[in-house]
Amino acid sequence: MEELIDEMIIGKIRSLMVKFPEIIGYDRKLRNGKIRVYTSKSEIQNITVKSIKVKGKEIPIEFFYIGNVRALGD
Amino acid sequence: MDSRVQRFRPLVGGISIGHKNITAGTLGCFVEDINGKIYILSNNHILANENDAKIGDEILQPAPYDGGKIPDDVVGKLYKFVEIKFPESSCLLSSIIVKILNFISKILGRKTRFKIYSTEYPQNEVDCAIAEPTVEINNEILEIGKPKGSARVKEGEKVMKSGRTTGLTEGEVISESVDVKVWYSKGQALFVNQILVRTNVQGGDSGSALVNKDGYVVGLIFAGTEDGSIGIANHIYKVEEALGVKVCTR
Numbered sequence: 001m002e003e004l005i006d007e008m009i010i011g012k013i014r015s016l017m018v019k020f021p022e023i024i025g026y027d028r029k030l031r032n033g034k035i036r037v038y039t040s041k042s043e044i045q046n047i048t049v050k051s052i053k054v055k056g057k058e059i060p061i062e063f064f065y066i067g068n069v070r071a072l073g074d
Numbered sequence: 075m076d077s078r079v080q081r082f083r084p085l086v087g088g089i090s091i092g093h094k095n096i097t098a099g100t101l102g103c104f105v106e107d108i109n110g111k112i113y114i115l116s117n118n119h120i121l122a123n124e125n126d127a128k129i130g131d132e133i134l135q136p137a138p139y140d141g142g143k144i145p146d147d148v149v150g151k152l153y154k155f156v157e158i159k160f161p162e163s164s165c166l167l168s169s170i171i172v173k174i175l176n177f178i179s180k181i182l183g184r185k186t187r188f189k190i191y192s193t194e195y196p197q198n199e200v201d202c203a204i205a206e207p208t209v210e211i212n213n214e215i216l217e218i219g220k221p222k223g224s225a226r227v228k229e230g231e232k233v234m235k236s237g238r239t240t241g242l243t244e245g246e247v248i249s250e251s252v253d254v255k256v257w258y259s260k261g262q263a264l265f266v267n268q269i270l271v272r273t274n275v276q277g278g279d280s281g282s283a284l285v286n287k288d289g290y291v292v293g294l295i296f297a298g299t300e301d302g303s304i305g306i307a308n309h310i311y312k313v314e315e316a317l318g319v320k321v322c323t324r
Contacts, residue, residue: 004251017255018193025254028267038254067300070257071119071201072280073097 002029009035009059012052020047024069034062041065078216078238079140083209085149087283088216088236091116092137093123093152094144099137100238100281102294103221104213105204105319112211112322113204114150115313116281117296121203122155124258129153133205137238139278148208155203156316159196160263195255195264200308200316201296213322217242218285224310224321225290227269232287235295235305237279245273245305254306256297268306269293275305284310291321 005028013035017023025038035052042065051058079090079098091101091114099120106112114133118124121133133150134142141147168190175188214220215236227233227250234244249270255262271284275298284293284307293307314320 010253014195025252027249028251028253029249036249038252066304068257069254069297069299069304069306070277071117071297072275072277072295072305073092073099073119 002031004029005035006054009052009054012054013037016049023047024066030059031062034060036062036064038064038066040068078241079136081136081147084212085114085135085207085209086212086214086216088218088238088242090136090140090142090238090278091120091149091281092134092139092142093121093127094132094134094138095123095126096120097137097139098238098278100279101135102281102283103215103291104211104322105314105317106322107319112207113153113319114207114211115202115204115283115294115319117201117294118155118158118203119201119258119296120281121152121205124260125155125157127152127155150205150207150209153204153206154317156200158201158258158263159198160258160261161192161195165190195262197266198263199266199312200294201265202294202308202313202317204317204319213324215283215285219289221283221285221291221321221323222289223291223323224314225286225288225292226311227284227286227292227309233271233273233284233292235273235275235279235282235284237275237282237295239276239278240274243274245271247271248304250309252306256306265306265308267309267312269309271305271307272303273305274302276302279305
């Protein structure tokens with residue numbers, strides 16, 4: 001069973017989404033101890049944040065490129 | 075293009091359908107309320123034109139993009155939809171600044187205009203709507219059959235969908251707990267607790283029911299990645315709760 005991330009972490013990821021619009025989503029469960037973040041661009045060198053610190057503990061971020069997500073009307 | 079974009083009577087799941095003012099989407103499956111009244115299930119952006127439709131608006135099969143016309147192809151009336159919430163700003167200061175900037179831009183003869191938006195995204199859980207059918211229906215999903223009901227999705231399970239554009243495709247659930255921003259014609263909207271499924275989806279597949287190998291509907295597809303390799307679906311139990319219906323099994 002993967003652990004659900006708490007609202008404090010979600011708040012921090014949401015702040016990153018505002019700062020870096022290429023971050024378009026994230027998983028609410030930790031995957032192998034990492035926060036899974038989805039991006040719309042494959043080139044993410046400008047995103048220098050590699051982990052989120054919560055209660056003194058650094059949780060690494062794993063970036064997954066999926067591209068933009070669109071509603072599927074034709 | 076196969077027959078999924080052609081006229082189907084009686085109606086079945088997996089075929090072209092849409093509000094009179096949209097392009098095309100998919101009829102997912104049929105649902106019923108506590109009184110046993112049966113409805114067509116698809117997305118808000120397919121049956122309710124991204125919140126712009128009025129209750130009672132005509133629903134066409136095939137959809138307008140596939141040649142559907144009023145009155146010959148009207149198969150139902152919009153009955154209910156869950157509004158998609160987009161970020162909007164109510165900040166008075168920003169509003170005044172933007173009005174001044176747009177006034178200056180107009181005076182200078184520029185074609186550019188400024189618009190305010192909030193960086194706070196309201197949360198959505200579903201993109202769904204139902205329509206009251208006015209023609210005969212057959213409670214089956216094309217190439218899948220009659221749904222056995224609804225169920226909670228499990229990560230890693232094999233699923234399938236029957237869509238207007240890509241037909242019957244199989245896939246695997248990657249996650250059932252994703253928050254993601256989705257592009258609509260009105261802008262981006264944030265959806266929380268969504269299902270991520272590795273499968274083939276394209277424009278026009280919106281509204282397809284996501285069905286597990288046991289024949290239970292687990293999700294409602296509404297979005298996908300640009301390369302068509304990942305679909306995003308609402309949890310069907312959230313759709314049922316929001317619309318006050320259950321997947322029809324009779």
